[in-house]
Amino acid sequence: MRLATFQPQHGVHCETTTLRNMLHHAGVGVSEAMLFGLGQGIDFQYWDTPAPGRVPPMLTGRIEPVQVSRNACSALGVELRESRAPDADTAHAVARELLESDHVVGVSVDIFHLDYFTSRSHFAAHHIALYGLDDTLAHVVDTEQQGGARSLPARALRRARASDEGFMPSPHLYLYVEQVPERLITDPASVLREQIWNAVRLTAERMTERRGPRHGVPALRRAAAEVAGWHETLTSPEETVPGVGRFWRYAGTGGANFRTLYRAFLQEARQVCRDDGLAPFAEGFGDIERQWDRAIEMLMAYPGAHGPRQLHEVAALLEAIADAEQALFEKLAVAAAKRAGEPV
Structure with a gap:
């Protein structure tokens, strides 16, 4: 299953790139920077390290994962659906169903399991936009730094989605856009x-x-x-x-x-x-x-x-x-x- 009319939208930050792709496929043309601002994304957060001395604390310049998408969609009047599947098989099946209903699916992943990443660290607060999936191959959009539209083995995506390692893991979390106000399409x-x-x-x-x-x-x-x-x-x-x-x-x-x-x-x-x-x-x-x-x-x-x-x-x-x-x-x-x- 692959969305025939999907057009990848590039971006520099994983969550706002994912949200931009979900919205664009639904007919909404809003820039990534605008989504980040409406999502109230800027912050500075200090997360204590699990291994003091060996690694520094996690120091990030944005708010918590998914909250940017929630805030931006609330500001735009967009109905954002968010849920977690109980296991890998269900997550795969739900993604296929959503794609068949013409939704781009945002998923949280651990970058360690994405074969196109050069990093060999576990980081599970990463987001990608899924626009095609079958039993062997997945088609996704990542950030420009990671090459934008990519294809990877479906089994790699399963592992990345199921991971409970790394920073802020959210196994089998998925997002999609349900309702978009007509005015947002005609007069954004x-x-x-x-x-x-x-x-x-x-x-x-x-x-x-x-x-x-x-x-x-x-x-x-x-x-x-x-x-x-x-x-x-x-x-x-x-x-x-x-x-x-x-x-x-x-x-x-x-x-x-x-x-x-x-x-x-x-x-x-x-x-x-x-x-x-x-x-x-x-x-x-x-x-x-x-x-x-x-x-x-x-x-x-x-x-x-x-x-x-x-x-x-x-x-x-x-x-x-x-x-x-x-x-x-x-x-x-x-x-x-x-x-x-x-x-x-």
Whole structure:
């Protein structure tokens, strides 16, 4: 079974690429950056490591998996269905049934079992869009970095979907779009204008709330404080420290630990809303994006001749980023609170 009219839509982040493909096949043409922004995707989260000293904590620049899709679909008035199959056979059968009903199916997978991935690590919070499946072959869309539209053995997809290893596993989780408002197909710009500032407001309010040491700006400050000592606290910093930099740059982030993607959302939002009030925020995120890139480059260059000094410089830069993000989101919260209540 393979969707005859399906047209792959490329993207830089796995979940928003998957959602974009599901929506596009249903007739909705919304960009990936817009989906990420409406999905309130930006964050900083600190997840404790299961092996202190051997590996650093998981430090990610977005909200929890699937929540981006839930938020974006809610903003767009789209009915998103989400469920888990009890086992591999049922998951396979349900996917076939949904494909036969002309749905693109979003599935969560462990990248370790995807034969086109070069990484040999378990990471189970990855998403791909499934548009074809039989007993031997699966047709999927992954991120541009992973080659976009790909084919892989059906047995590999079964293993990837069933995995309970790695970060945030969700065995046999699947998503699909059930109902799409007609207005979203015929006049998407109006729908977006009605929702953009509210999504910005909700994001800014969340980013300026105190949510403990694992979320938002406090989590970023916590990470900054620990980075400075990684040359002493990690058993193999020459291996693990550059890995953090590569993760922030390449692991489904679209660059700069998702800050590039959020800046693209603000730029598009300015055009859609025809509101120059968004311009300074897009510019501000440009500065933040460049600071993230500098920190990432320094991490990826470790160990150099001055490895410990590099980490202290990265820590100082992350503190500066935390200050900049705090200030920018505070201003965004004020601007969005005014705009969200205005007629479009």
